[in-house]
Amino acid sequence: MKTVPLCLLTVIAESILKERLIQDVRNAGARGYTITDAEGEGVRQRRVGEILGANIRLETIVSPEVAERLLGVISTEYFDRYAVVAYLSTVSVIRGEKYV
C-alpha cells in the first residue's frame, strides 16, 4: 500500500489550555486533531484543572510547514508559563491528501 510521510505533532498540556490549543491548531491550518486525557508529572509537577487537574494529549497529523508554524506558536505562547510538552515525529499515512 502506498504511504506518505507526514508530521505527527503531539502536545501534552494542562487541560485548561484545551480551547486555546484547538484554536491554534485550526488557525495554523491543520485539518483535524485528536484529544485524549493524559496523566503524569513533569518538572512543573501537578496541574490546575478540575480541582487538582489533569492533562490533555493533543495529536495532529500535518504537513512539515504547518507543524513548524504550530511549534512556533506553542513555544512563544505557552512554554515559559504553562506545563506543556510538544514533540514531532514522522508517521507514514495512507490517504495523505486527507491531512494537508
Next chain:
Amino acid sequence: MLDVLRINLCSPLTLSFALGVFARLVRSELSLPRDLYTALSIYLLFALGLKGGVELSHSTLAAISGPAFVTVLLGCLTPISAYCVLRRIGKFSIADSAGIAAHYGSVSAVTFIAAQQFTTSVGAPAEGFMPTLLTLLEIPGIQVALAIGAFRMAAAAKTGEGIVAKQQGRPVKEIMHELLTSRSMLLLVGGLVIGTAVGETGWKPVQPVFEGLFKGLLTIFLLEMGLAAGSRLGDLRQAGLFLLAFGMIMPIVHGTLGAWLGSLAGLSVGGCTVLATMSASASYIAAPPAVRMTLPEANPTFYLTSALAVTFPFNLLVGIPVYYEISKWLCS
C-alpha cells in the same frame, strides 16, 4: 458556643471530609472517579440553583435588593483587602497576591451549602434567596483581583520594578465569557431561572431527586473534598506559615465584615451567618482556572493550598459556628 461547635463537628459532612483527609494521610488507595466528582458537582450546583429559584419566586424585589447590594460590595472589597495584606505584609509578588486574592474574593459553593445546612440544624434557617447572592458573589471577586494583578504588573513593567514576564493581554471580553459560561455559573443561574419559572408546583415532582438526595450526595462530595485537601497538605510547607495564618485569619476578617453588612441589610441571623461564610470562603472551582489562564505567573501551590487545604477545612470546622455567634451578637 461549644454546643454549636459540637453540632458542627459531629455532622456527617464534617466527618466525611475528615475521613477523606485521613485516607490521604494514611496513604490509602481510596479515590473517587473523576467523572463522579464532575457528576456530583453538576448535581449539587443545579439542585442549589433550582431550590434557590423556587424560594426566589416567593421573595420580593424590596427584600432582596439590600442584601444583593452588600453582596456585590463584598465581592469588590474582599479581593482588595486580601491583595493588600498579601502584598504589603506577606511580601508576595504581584501575581501571587492577585492570584490568591481572586480566590478569596470569590466564593466556595460547598462552604455555602455547609453553612446553609448548619443554620438549619441550629434552628436559624437563612433566607430562601441566598443562592441568588451566591451567584452575585462568584464573579466580581475574581474580576477585581485579576484587574488589580493586570494593572499592577503593567505599572511595575513600566517602572522596571522586578522582572515581569511579557503580558499575554487576554481581552476582558474573553475572560468574562469564560466566567459567565463556566459550568458553575450556568448551572446556578440556569437553575435559579428554571426554579423561579416553575415555582412550587413544578418543583414538587422533582423534589425527591433534588432535595431528598441532596444531603447524602453532598456527604460523598465532602469525602472527595477531603481527599483533595488531604493531598494538598504536603504543600503546606512550601506555602509557609504566613499563608497558613492568612488562610485562617482573613476568613474571620471577611466573615465579620460579611455578617456586619448582612445585618445592616436586614438579614436574619441565619442569613447573616451564610453571607459571612460566603464572604469568608475561598473559591476552588471557578477561580483556579481563571487565575491560571490570566495570571500564569502566580504559583498554583500558593492559591490552591491556601484555599483548599487551609481555608476550606477552617470554615467547615470552626469558621461557620464562629460566624453564627458573631451574627447572633450583631443581630441582637
